[in-house]
Amino acid sequence: MNAVELNAITDWLIDGARSAASPSLMMAESCERMVAAGLPLWRVGVFIRTLHPEIFGRNFIWKQGAAEVEVGTVDFEIQETPGFKRSPLSLVFSEGLEVRGDPNGPEAERFPFLVDLRNEGATDYLALPLHFLDNTFHAMTLTTRQPGGFTDEQVAVLRSMAKPLTRITEIITLRRTASMLLDTYVGNRAGERIMGGQIRRGHAETMQAVIWLSDLRGFTALSDRLPAETVVQILNQYFDCQVAAIRAHGGEVLKFMGDGLLAVFPIDEYVGDASQVCSRVLEAARESRASVEALSIPVGEVIERFRFGVALHVGHILYGNIGGGNRLDFTCIGRAVNLAARLEKITGRLGRTVVASESFVGVCNAGWTELGEFPIAGFSEAQRVYGLAEEMPVVMA
Known part of the structure; x- marks a missing residue:
């Protein structure tokens, strides 16, 4: 040697x-x-x-x-x-x-x-x-x-x-x-930014993105009648139905909020890919809808079935570190996020799985039907809301 x-x-x-x-x-x-x-x-x-x-x-x-x-x-x-x-x-x-x-x-x-x-x-x-x-x-x-x-x-x-x-x-x-x-x-993009040094409060950037906000229908009643361990099992399987589709189509899941999910799909304004991004988002929404509809979990002698609602909106968001002291959260905020959150609440009232804002439909014209104008809390003007023409409204009992 x-x-x-x-x-x-x-x-x-x-x-x-x-x-x-x-x-x-x-x-x-x-x-x-x-x-x-x-x-x-x-x-x-x-x-x-x-x-x-x-x-x-x-x-x-x-x-x-x-x-x-x-x-x-x-x-x-x-x-x-x-x-x-x-x-x-x-x-x-x-x-x-x-x-x-x-x-x-x-x-x-x-x-x-x-x-x-x-x-x-x-x-x-x-x-x-x-x-x-x-x-x-x-x-x-x-x-x-x-x-x-x-x-x-x-x-x-x-x-x-x-x-x-x-x-x-x-x-x-x-x-x-x-x-x-x-x-x-x-999430991947947020993780890359943090590893790259964006670790101080106030480190943030403005970006255009599609905002995805969803939640599970009837979650409060579900939580009330089932053991906590069963609820966690249901949530994990329910989120699986969305996360795989979101990531496969270029999105990033930023936050789980109880039964809610916040994701963003960044849009590169310089190459003008808004239409392609929105098309991928819509495909992810359809895949998630099919997965949730197929989800069935036996609980005792009952087979639990589920529905969810998702709101899609395009806008500018502030993406970065927000928090207090040394406890920060890498998330997104802004008027666009607020509007998406309000639209998501409308899905339940209308019995719809997928609803979209006027700005999203303006970029992704793919078989939408206008559902009407609705006053939105915190916004001075009513907002037009659209649903997929292929969907029939379902009113939860």
Whole structure:
């Protein structure tokens, strides 16, 4: 092994692996440098547990000769699978143990995964804990095809290399975790702005957007007659019916307010894409309507069915940080948001699922019917309201 090259790898990692623009490239370059320094690596895996509501962890797999690093995710259910329970990774994650196994030895009885490695010609397997500063354990696995497996000297070097690799991996993971949490709780665009430094009260910008405001019909009565746990289950499934459609069509969910949902679809005024954005919003509304209509949840002996209302409006909003002291909310405010909120209340009175303002209909002329002019609280003039011609009004009992 070349000690000078190995020291250079350590220095490169400590300096932030600056020549690698992404985690997968950093891993590929690390492995290739170690091989060039004389370490007989055939397969290397890095497994990182994540702070994410749906994803248990991410994995990065490098194989000698492969075109690129394989990147994947696993959900929380993997922890209950027999394969994971009998995997060396379960010991690394839960107890921070180092695990070494000979694919051709008795360890293959304990860890069936080693049989798969043996079938591919592996001669040794080493799983090392990556110990983060918060006392969580992540893992790196190293496999070789070298006859006789890793030497004691090579194992010692791999252990020493794991330390700087742990630190750079933790930094990358923390940045990714912060980004994912912001995406989860405030939305993608808002998260990008916060990560970019817009963290002070008053940091805001004016933008043109379609405003989407919706709520669930009969939610108060529903909350009164059902257990709180059931109501939460219903709300989660109900929001699923909208969020997927909103995001798929370019919108960002900013806020959940009880059974209410506020989303925005930004419009780039410079390229004049208002018509396209509004068309996508209308398609999202139709998809959400179909999903909510198809939603049925058994509660005892009763099958609960649901209806909702959504108001669509185009206008300028102030988008940014609002709050008091060090407790801020990244949201949108303005006359356009107020009008959308008032229009949403009209959906229930008219028995409509989708209503739109005159400004939205003026941009997206797609089979609307005028429902009349209505006085709007807080507005000096009555507002024309439109509904989809394809919808028949339904009065809730």
